[in-house]
Amino acid sequence: xxxxxxxxxxxxxxxxxxxxxxxxxxxxxxxxxxxxxxxxxxxxxxxxxxxxxxxxxxxxxxxxxxxxxxxxxxxxxxxxxxxxxxxxxxxxxxxxxxxxxxxxxxxxxxxxxxxxxxxxxxxxxxxxxxxxxxxxxxxxxxxxxxxxxxxxxxxxxxxxxxxxxxxxxxxxxxxxxxxxxxxxxxxxxxxxxxxxxxxxxxxxxxxxxxxxxxxxxxxxxxxxxxxxxxxxxxxxxxxxxxxxxxxxxxxxxxxxxxxxxxxxxxxxxxxxxxxxxxxxxxxxxxxxxxxxxxxxxxxxxxxxxxxxxxxxxxxxxxxxx
Amino acid sequence: xxxxxxxxxxxxxxxxxxxxxxxxxxxxxxxxxxxxxxxxxxxxxxxxxxxxxxxxxxxxxxxxxxxxxxxxxxxxxxxxxxxxxxxxxxxxxxxxxxxxxxxxxxxxxxxxxxxxxxxxxxxxxxxxxxxxxxxxxxxxxxxxxxxxxxxxxxxxxxxxxxxxxxxxxxxxxxxxxxxxxxxxxxxxxxxxxxxxxxxxxxxxxxxxxxxxxxxxxxxxxxxxxxxxxxxxxxxxxxxxxxxxxxxxxxxxxxxxxxxxxxxxxxxxxxxxxxxxxxxxxxxxxxxxxxxxxxxxxxxxxxxxxxxxxxxxxxxxxxxxxxxxxxxxxxxxxxxxxxxxxxxxxxxxxxxxx
Amino acid sequence: xxxxxxxxxxxxxxxxxxxxxxxxxxxxxxxxxxxxxxxxxxxxxxxxxxxxxxxxxxxxxxxxxxxxxxxxxxxxxxxxxxxxxxxxxxxxxxxxxxxxxxxxxxxxxxxxxxxxxxxxxxxxxxxxxxxxxxxxxxxxxxxxxxxxxxxxxxxxxxxxxxxxxxxxxxxxxxxxxxxxxxxxxxxxxxxxxxxxxxxxxxxxxxxxxxxxxxxxxxxxxxxxxxxxxxxxxxxxxxxxxxxxxxxxxxxxxxxxxxxxxxxxxxxxxxxxxxxxxxxx
Numbered sequence: 001x002x003x004x005x006x007x008x009x010x011x012x013x014x015x016x017x018x019x020x021x022x023x024x025x026x027x028x029x030x031x032x033x034x035x036x037x038x039x040x041x042x043x044x045x046x047x048x049x050x051x052x053x054x055x056x057x058x059x060x061x062x063x064x065x066x067x068x069x070x071x072x073x074x075x076x077x078x079x080x081x082x083x084x085x086x087x088x089x090x091x092x093x094x095x096x097x098x099x100x101x102x103x104x105x106x107x108x109x110x111x112x113x114x115x116x117x118x119x120x121x122x123x124x125x126x127x128x129x130x131x132x133x134x135x136x137x138x139x140x141x142x143x144x145x146x147x148x149x150x151x152x153x154x155x156x157x158x159x160x161x162x163x164x165x166x167x168x169x170x171x172x173x174x175x176x177x178x179x180x181x182x183x184x185x186x187x188x189x190x191x192x193x194x195x196x197x198x199x200x201x202x203x204x205x206x207x208x209x210x211x212x213x214x215x216x217x218x219x220x221x222x223x224x225x226x227x228x229x230x231x232x233x234x235x236x237x238x239x240x241x242x243x244x245x246x247x248x249x250x251x252x253x254x255x256x257x258x259x260x261x262x263x264x265x266x267x268x269x270x271x272x273x274x275x276x277x278x279x280x281x282x283x284x285x286x287x288x289x290x291x292x293x294x295x296x297x298x299x300x301x302x303x304x305x306x307x308x309x310x311x312x313x314x315x316x317x318x319x320x321x
Numbered sequence: 322x323x324x325x326x327x328x329x330x331x332x333x334x335x336x337x338x339x340x341x342x343x344x345x346x347x348x349x350x351x352x353x354x355x356x357x358x359x360x361x362x363x364x365x366x367x368x369x370x371x372x373x374x375x376x377x378x379x380x381x382x383x384x385x386x387x388x389x390x391x392x393x394x395x396x397x398x399x400x401x402x403x404x405x406x407x408x409x410x411x412x413x414x415x416x417x418x419x420x421x422x423x424x425x426x427x428x429x430x431x432x433x434x435x436x437x438x439x440x441x442x443x444x445x446x447x448x449x450x451x452x453x454x455x456x457x458x459x460x461x462x463x464x465x466x467x468x469x470x471x472x473x474x475x476x477x478x479x480x481x482x483x484x485x486x487x488x489x490x491x492x493x494x495x496x497x498x499x500x501x502x503x504x505x506x507x508x509x510x511x512x513x514x515x516x517x518x519x520x521x522x523x524x525x526x527x528x529x530x531x532x533x534x535x536x537x538x539x540x541x542x543x544x545x546x547x548x549x550x551x552x553x554x555x556x557x558x559x560x561x562x563x564x565x566x567x568x569x570x571x572x573x574x575x576x577x578x579x580x581x582x583x584x585x586x587x588x589x590x591x592x593x594x595x596x597x598x599x600x601x602x603x604x605x606x607x608x609x610x611x612x613x614x615x616x617x618x619x620x621x622x623x624x625x626x627x628x629x630x631x632x633x634x635x636x637x638x639x640x641x642x643x644x645x646x647x648x649x650x651x652x653x654x655x656x657x658x659x660x661x662x663x664x665x666x667x668x669x670x671x672x673x674x
Numbered sequence: 675x676x677x678x679x680x681x682x683x684x685x686x687x688x689x690x691x692x693x694x695x696x697x698x699x700x701x702x703x704x705x706x707x708x709x710x711x712x713x714x715x716x717x718x719x720x721x722x723x724x725x726x727x728x729x730x731x732x733x734x735x736x737x738x739x740x741x742x743x744x745x746x747x748x749x750x751x752x753x754x755x756x757x758x759x760x761x762x763x764x765x766x767x768x769x770x771x772x773x774x775x776x777x778x779x780x781x782x783x784x785x786x787x788x789x790x791x792x793x794x795x796x797x798x799x800x801x802x803x804x805x806x807x808x809x810x811x812x813x814x815x816x817x818x819x820x821x822x823x824x825x826x827x828x829x830x831x832x833x834x835x836x837x838x839x840x841x842x843x844x845x846x847x848x849x850x851x852x853x854x855x856x857x858x859x860x861x862x863x864x865x866x867x868x869x870x871x872x873x874x875x876x877x878x879x880x881x882x883x884x885x886x887x888x889x890x891x892x893x894x895x896x897x898x899x900x901x902x903x904x905x906x907x908x909x910x911x912x913x914x915x916x917x918x919x920x921x922x923x924x925x926x927x928x929x930x931x932x933x934x935x936x937x938x939x940x941x942x943x944x945x946x947x948x949x950x951x952x953x954x
Contacts, residue, residue: 022852023855030760030764045795103693107692125876129932137713305783
């Protein structure tokens with residue numbers, strides 16, 4: 001550095017260095033803020049949930065009671081409903097999403113790929129409250145009048161699984177909520193699957209076609225195994241959304257704090273319980289029970305989403321190689 | 322850098338605008354209340370008329386009696402509304418006072434094809450058994466016995482109840498407890514109970530909506546909801562064995578014998594009253610306010626509204642088949658306002674009229 | 675049947691199922707849109723935008739709800755976007771592959787898909803309980819928390835797309851790092867970042883759960899941010915579940931408005947993104 005700088009220039013350079021450091025520090029603190037936010041949410045929920053866990057202990061998770069007046073609370077019906085509706089949603093959403101992803105990557109004429117892909121993604125953009133009112137006004141009556149009586153008279157008669165379809169067809173209930181959820185998560189899973197299918201090296205695909213494989217065989221034996229981790233990641237992403245979905249479920253689940261074997265029975269989920277009861281929870285224990293439900297939901301979705309993210313990350317790293 | 326300073330100046334403008342709007346908005350007077358859905362139709366009508374007359378808005382959130390009690394206790398609203406009166410001990414514990422504002426009837430509504438409003442008759446015990454899940458079909462013998470001339474279908478009954486904390490539930494289950502020892506034993510009466518069976522709807526609105534939408538449903542709603550939504554209501558057999566239809570006449574008959582003077586804190590229940598014409602599931606809806614008003618001006622505005630409603634709201638109430646409080650009760654309430662509601666210095670904010 | 679015949683039949687079956695799946699997906703979309711339009715159009719009149727939510731049985735509109743939604747969405751975007759942009763900048767420009775940055779990216783993606791009702795619960799505990807009243811501020815904060823992860827993600831992706839040559843050219847001219855980022859990189863990625871903001875707006879415009887216990891609802895016109903404020907999603911929630919025909923009609927009208935706005939924003943964002951891809 002043989003150049004001697006004038007004092008004003010040196011001062012300007014120093015000032016810029018300071019601004020550089022300040023800018024970097026600002027962005028870093030905001031980034032750390034994201035971590036603090038997540039921590040804050042967990043702490044707030046846990047703190048709110050503490051009283052009810054202190055009173056009922058782990059029994060809170062298995063109890064089926066829900067009596068706000070006698071202050072006896074149990075999370076099991078809500079947890080069961082959350083898991084059951086999400087399971088049904090997966091059973092409906094995964095095959096449909098797979099079909100759509102295969103269509104968009106293998107079967108669709110290239111010109112139609114963008115428009116149809118966009119349309120499917122618009123399904124994801126529709127707010128969940130719209131799914132909810134559509135479910136209440138259109139799907140539930142339809143199911144009550146056609147599909148549910150058919151299920152009761154056919155599958156309901158069979159020995160073991162008949163219990164799943166017993167009871168009067170009410171239109172509202174666990175099954176309807178699961179169907180609506182399935183429609184809701186379908187676009188998310190489909191778009192992840194589509195992105196993940198696109199990472200398959202063309203050479204792999206083409207060599208399979210080259211030895212005479214059919215499209216279905218290429219998907220089953222080449223694409224899916226290659227993208228296995230990403231597909232599971234996408235499925236779990238969809239599962240994470242289904243578990244936490246509130247509005248679509250609240251309209252059609254029937255609001256019953258009960259666990260019944262029949263899928264046609266009304267039930268409740270954690271988020272539906274929160275949406276319905278939070279503003280009127282009288283008493284600290286009641287509010288605490290609701291916070292506890294929120295905490296349980298947060299833990300469940302956090303685990304599922306974290307696992308999904310890890311899987312998708314692994315696939316991205318593999319594709320980058 | 323240009324973009325950043327533009328954003329910050331916009332932000333600043335909005336912050337200043339909102340902060341300066343706040344005191345202006347506060348001057349456009351608004352009283353807030355929350356609670357029972359039972360009286361919501363008539364409170365909404367009164368609020369509309371009052372705003373036309375005085376310009377003061379009444380923001381009433383109909384979130385259920387349970388919510389009303391919670392909100393007034395945590396002081397997030399100016400008054401709470403509940404169909405379940407608080408017992409005097411509970412009132413004292415929370416520093417509240419209550420008074421009955423309006424009376425009405427809870428009616429069972431059904432959704433059976435071919436059955437017209439007022440055609441079906443039920444009695445207390447059979448109603449209890451339906452909600453206990455013991456009577457599961459509409460053509461059950463017990464229902465058929467009460468309805469010899471009605472063709473009842475072989476359809477499953479879908480009982481609809483309130484999923485939220487509800488004073489209407491309290492009135493309904495109080496009646497069921499009085500007429501069915503098994504109900505009283507197994508379930509009891511309260512704003513929120515563990516229903517043995519059925520689907521939950523939010524608010525009187527939710528139960529009315531679900532009942533009209535679900536084939537084979539039975540629900541319980543405040544009568545104004547059945548009227549406004551043209552629901553199929555059922556008749557009931559009352560204490561004297563007479564089958565009565567829900568209407569102003571039968572609600573007033575039930576209310577006629579109520580002795581409000583003897584009820585401390587106005588705690589009085591009107592279910593299963595004597596009298597050949599009485600409707601068995603009648604109840605009053607109460608207003609709750611704090612005894613010590615931290616904002617005496619708002620407190621006075623709340624009382625002004627309800628005094629106006631007592632004096633001028635009777636006709637509107639009767640149009641919706643509610644029963645206005647009789648004059649002698651209004652006098653008692655007026656006296657209780659002067660006696661109980663004070664500003665932080667201990668001075669009453671209401672001068673008896 | 676020969677092995678080849680079986681394979682072909684199998685293939686035909688699975689491909690037919692794929693076509694059917696896509697058909698079902700598209701059918702659901704059109705069914706929902708058709709239901710919205712058919713039930714929402716009767717509610718469309720000028721009064722829908724200027725009159726306030728009525729008590730049941732009277733005529734009215736969604737004016738106060740639309741205002742509340744617009745205001746809270748705007749404030750949430752104004753608050754959440756800078757936070758998201760700065761965090762995304764850190765991840766793209768400074769953090770790289772460091773442990774902290776990876777952790778932030780990971781947590782951000784989790785927050786992206788977290789149930790929004792949990793966010794509402796959190797803000798309730800933070801801003802409603804200590805202040806003893808619901809407020810539009812609390813509602814805006816809840817929505818802002820939902821905006822942040824979306825903007826972080828798109829900002830980082832867009833900033834990464836800016837070619838290194840642009841940055842290097844600026845540095846070669848002697849610009850300090852912060853000027854490189856703010857004056858060069860931001861400008862280059864502006865369209866992409868705007869797309870991200872539009873997607874975030876589309877996302878929060880339809881969110882109901884976080885507003886249920888933060889801003890609550892208000893049947894009158896209110897500009898007081900410190901009090902409950904009407905908003906479209908909660909009004910739709912309340913009106914759709916009611917038995918009143920006029921309220922249900924307003925609910926459908928509001929639902930149609932929200933959905934069309936969100937779909938429009940999504941399509942515009944996509945168009946903007948692909949336009950910026952072609953010009954950059």
